[in-house]
Amino acid sequence: MHKRIWSLPVRGGGELQHPRSRATSRVFGSGCGWLVLSTVAALFLAGPSLAGTEVRRPPNILFIFADDHAYQAISAYGDPRRLVETPNIDRLAREGMRFDRCLVPNSICGPSRATVLTGKYSHANGFYNNTNSRFDGSQTTLPKLLRAAGYQTAIVGKWHLVTDPTGFDYWEILPGQGVYYNPPMIRNGQRVKHQGYVTDIVTELSLAWLRQREPNRPFFLMCHHKAPHRSWEPALRHLGHDGDRQYPLPETLFDDYSGRGKAERHQDMTIARTMNEIDLKFVLPRQLTPEQLQAWNAYYGPRNEAFRKANLQGRDLVRWKYNRYLHDYLGCIKAVDESVGRLLRFLDESGLAASTLVVYSSDQGFYLGEHGWFDKRWIFEESLRTPLVIRWPGVIAPGSVNRDLVANLDFAPTLLEAAGLSVPGEMQGRSLLPLLQGRTPADWRKSFYYHYYEYPGPHDVARHYGVVTARYKLVRFYEPEFDYWELFDLEKDPRELTSVYGRPEYAQVQKELEAELARLRRELKVPDPDPPEAAIRPAKPKPAKGELPRPKPARSQGGKPKPGKGKPAKPQGAKAEVQRP
Numbered sequence: 196m197h198k199r200i201w202s203l204p205v206r207g208g209g210e211l212q213h214p215r216s217r218a219t220s221r222v223f224g225s226g227c228g229w230l231v232l233s234t235v236a237a238l239f240l241a242g243p244s245l246a247g248t249e250v251r252r253p254p255n256i257l258f259i260f261a262d263d264h265a266y267q268a269i270s271a272y273g274d275p276r277r278l279v280e281t282p283n284i285d286r287l288a289r290e291g292m293r294f295d296r297c298l299v300p301n302s303i304c305g306p307s308r309a310t311v312l313t314g315k316y317s318h319a320n321g322f323y324n325n326t327n328s329r330f331d332g333s334q335t336t337l338p339k340l341l342r343a344a345g346y347q348t349a350i351v352g353k354w355h356l357v358t359d360p361t362g363f364d365y366w367e368i369l370p371g372q373g374v375y376y377n378p379p380m381i382r383n384g385q386r387v388k389h390q391g392y393v394t395d396i397v398t399e400l401s402l403a404w405l406r407q408r409e410p411n412r413p414f415f416l417m418c419h420h421k422a423p424h425r426s427w428e429p430a431l432r433h434l435g436h437d438g439d440r441q442y443p444l445p446e447t448l449f450d451d452y453s454g455r456g457k458a459e460r461h462q463d464m465t466i467a468r469t470m471n472e473i474d475l476k477f478v479l480p481r482q483l484t485p486e487q488l489q490a491w492n493a494y495y496g497p498r499n500e501a502f503r504k505a506n507l508q509g510r511d512l513v514r515w516k517y518n519r520y521l522h523d524y525l526g527c528i529k530a531v532d533e534s535v536g537r538l539l540r541f542l543d544e545s546g547l548a549a550s551t552l553v554v555y556s557s558d559q560g561f562y563l564g565e566h567g568w569f570d571k572r573w574i575f576e577e578s579l580r581t582p583l584v585i586r587w588p589g590v591i592a593p594g595s596v597n598r599d600l601v602a603n604l605d606f607a608p609t610l611l612e613a614a615g616l617s618v619p620g621e622m623q624g625r626s627l628l629p630l631l632q633g634r635t636p637a638d639w640r641k642s643f644y645y646h647y648y649e650y651p652g653p654h655d656v657a658r659h660y661g662v663v664t665a666r667y668k669l670v671r672f673y674e675p676e677f678d679y680w681e682l683f684d685l686e687k688d689p690r691e692l693t694s695v696y697g698r699p700e701y702a703q704v705q706k707e708l709e710a711e712l713a714r715l716r717r718e719l720k721v722p723d724p725d726p727p728e729a730a731i732r733p734a735k736p737k738p739a740k741g742e743l744p745r746p747k748p749a750r751s752q753g754g755k756p757k758p759g760k761g762k763p764a765k766p767q768g769a770k771a772e773v774q775r776p
């Protein structure tokens with residue numbers, strides 16, 4: 196593998212062909228990485244006239260990936276509620292490029308991860324849903340291609356693709372969704388125990404791998420956090436991080452879903468009805484040690500007692516749940532941001548910062564009370580958009596912002612091209628390299644295809660597909676029990692509250708979007724109807740499987756066993772409420 200050719204794409208479409216052989220290995224030596232990279236960047240910017248110059252080293256790649264991290268919970272994205280400060284992710288944005296419209300083709304954990312690995316839509320990589328899909332690890336993936344080109348590859352943390360990882364020299368993953376406290380993990384196939392908080396452990400394992408790597412070869416590390424996935428359990432040091440702040444409410448917390456169709460009313464993902472006693476911390480996580488239990492009770496105990504006494508009802512109760520939800524969710528974010536800080540500090544202290552391309556992203560967006568919801572799955576903005584920040588010194592101008600339609604489909608092509616490798620034709624994304632250099636090609640995508648499959652399933656979001664442009668969104672709910680279209684004008688209706696489908700003044704727009712949707716489905720070879728493997732089996736799965744992990748709690752809030760407490764989420768249709776005293 197060390198003798199293969201790698202090529203450096205340059206402006207103007209030319210390529211520099213570099214034999215990476217023993218004779219050129221001197222440029223892989225430690226200590227000179229940033230100088231070499233600076234020259235690489237100069238080559239990118241200077242154009243093809245420099246062909247034939249000496250061999251350059253491809254960048255290290257640190258890919259930091261969170262689970263369900265809403266862009267609203269990154270201060271660099273400027274949510275008007277100013278929910279949390281994330282100084283370390285903000286640093287990446289300040290020193291690199293923030294993407295404001297990075298979209299996912301299927302807004303849910305497993306499918307999104309499969310797309311990152313393959314650069315393909317769910318129908319092309321075979322991973323449609325979290326309920327019964329299994330990742331086919333024999334297919335071509337980003338880590339396999341980088342590894343074959345000489346990269347050292349590793350993944351630490353959340354995997355969630357059922358089959359074992361392939362293409363990594365080292366992998367240490369959480370089984371399934373993983374747990375927050377004292378999580379067991381699987382290291383290259385062997386189950387291992389850990390004590391501590393999951394985000395810290397994933398960070399420390401990542402750092403340990405970085406420290407033991409071979410310094411003379413580039414690395415590709417996927418640091419995949421479990422946080423801030425449901426049920427949003429913060430590091431114990433972050434309990435009370437917000438000083439009992441009352442969070443500003445989103446405008447649509449009490450959305451009545453008028454102006455839209457049956458699917459939006461049918462869903463089961465509201466703070467009001469769906470959030471249960473585990474989510475709201477009226478049940479203890481099973482894994483806590485006595486010391487951890489003490490810290491947990493010291494925070495939640497008196498607050499839960501005050502809640503019981505207050506006997507809140509109606510909207511007051513929803514507001515309380517929203518506030519508890521944000522304390523917990525944002526507490527998880529605090530540790531993720533600290534993790535980013537520790538990783539960046541390592542790069543600084545080891546002299547790797549300038550020779551390392553750093554990505555921060557999440558597997559999808561998430562609702563933080565907008566439309567009364569938590570969770571994701573929809574083609575609507577909060578779940579469709581995922582945060583994306585990339586730092587690559589010498590290539591990306593610091594403080595850049597990009598508003599083009601980009602996608603996690605583009606991650607694999609981008610990182611391959613950054614490494615000087617060709618992008619397989621089967622990948623459906625496109626390299627972001629020109630965008631990173633501040634030049635959006637004239638033929639960059641103006642529309643994006645979305646398709647969600649997991650129904651019936653957790654949270655009861657009906658299957659749908661659609662086309663998204665800078666301004667419009669055409670959506671088709673195609674389950675027999677729903678079967679309707681929607682059209683949103685984001686310029687006039689950024690909260691996506693009123694479908695204008697069928698209105699005469701939108702007839703031309705609608706016609707064009709329908710044609711574009713059909714074109715995209717043809718071009719992307721979307722099966723019609725859905726293939727059998729996209730279907731959920733059995734027809735009505737138990738909730739809390741797949742996407743919805745339930746740490747089985749053993750003790751009630753007070754530390755004493757209470758029969759009936761801590762059961763997994765109730766079956767669909769039965770809306771869990773906070774337990775009354």
Ligand SMILES: [Ca+2]
Nearest residue numbers: 262263304558
């Ligand atoms: Ca997720």
